[in-house]
Amino acid sequence: MSSRLGEALGGVPLCTLCVVAMCCAVHLAIFLLDTPITMYSIMARNVLYLGEWYRIITAAFVHASMMHIGFNMMSLLAIGGGLESDLGTVAMTMTVWWSVILVGGLYCAGEWLFADVRGGEHAREHLLQQAVGFSGVIFTLAVMEAQRSSEPYRMLMGMVKVPTKLYPWALMIVLQVMMKGEVSFMGHLAGAIVGILHTYGLTAPLLPSKQMLHDMEDWPGISAMAAALPNFKRCPPPPPAGEQHADSDAPSLRTLCKGIVGAIAYALTALWWVISAVLQIFGLYNPDPPPAGGWEAVAQGDVELGSRR
Template sequence: MFIRTESFAQYIRLYPVVTVLLAINIAIHLATMLPFVGKPILFSGAGANYLIAEGEWWRLVTPMFLHWGLMHLLFNMFSLFIFGPELERFAGKLRFLTIYTLSGLFGNIATFFLKDPMTISVGASGAIFGLFGAFGALVYYTKNAFPQLRQIMMPIIIISLIMTFLQPNINIVAHITGFIVGFLIGLSYFHPKRIVSWRKKKIHRVK
């Protein structure tokens, strides 16, 4: 299910939203590595709570596309690369993008309100945990129909949540908020009645 066997061209064609998100994050990180301009790019978009309080509201969005280092980027993008396609395929492009962006956004908003004013944070982790939350909702609704999904995702979700509290320098607030937001949106999107409605619309379009 989560083993990627597509060619590069197939991956881009089948999962355009995931591909664009990967490309944006990687391109911006490469830009932050450039001499002279790299650090200004990073710090002009980082989620600095004291600057958000002064009116720099874009910092509630831009941290989703910035990372402190290569390993930080690789962990988040690897998760997006592996788990994103199945959710995009199942939910659809717009719904997937909604889950991703709202989870990341509310993770940053929660960080602003709940953490120290001097907190500075970056990373797509809140959005990534939103994907995990959405999968949690999907498992909740399909636990009997798709036991394989439950067997794969539940250990990943549990381990990811546990590691959030064990690893140093982790924005716990963003992770947990992103997960909750993704789960709640997933409960709405993946409700059995709504799934039936999607299928009827698809059948109608085919006819």
């Protein structure tokens, strides 16, 4: 039994395995010490007004229940393993840590914005809203993995086909409807947006270049780890010398706008797919063929929603 478990864990890429181990260790420590998770959860008021910035980090690795951590870790193993094999362990580690920070920061900014817009008692509700769990970062990784996938469609809840690039967004909406009050919509939305930022290269200034990642693998500690651990995944080779400058350039305003529009388009298109799926199940809607260029063109803003060429 232990040998089979060792073989299974040995096939999990190193960064993904370490994150799973860290989350499980934190959950076990909180259970044994009977520590209130509210001490580590993310809350916009405490972060923005009381300066408890550590909550941005701690909240990602704390989970509310065995079901919560079990679902999140199984999702991480399914998504993170394949993505790390493509990116490499060093790149995956950088991506995960920056995603934890960006998702937590965007969560607080989103709750603060809703509090300011809605005002009154709703403001207090948003500022005091608490969240824990790694699912925000998982949605980041899910969006990145979906963008890299060559599969045209995936099954949503085993009932309806959804374009692969819209799958994380559609799943986010379905989870919010089915588990309202039990999942953090703002946390999941922040994670999906950060995934779009990674996809469009808008976080490139925060991350090492491909050449730097490749060089880091030759550092003594990392090279020794790569030689000793078979589940260490090496980064893809850097681009030719003439193309390396593009990897380190800051994103242009056009790229920034394209990323923002893409995130909005993906969310709106996924929402329509969820609504249309429900209508199809009850026989109330017969969808037209997708527009020329496919739904990817719609999500990227090349084709307006609802239009046909």
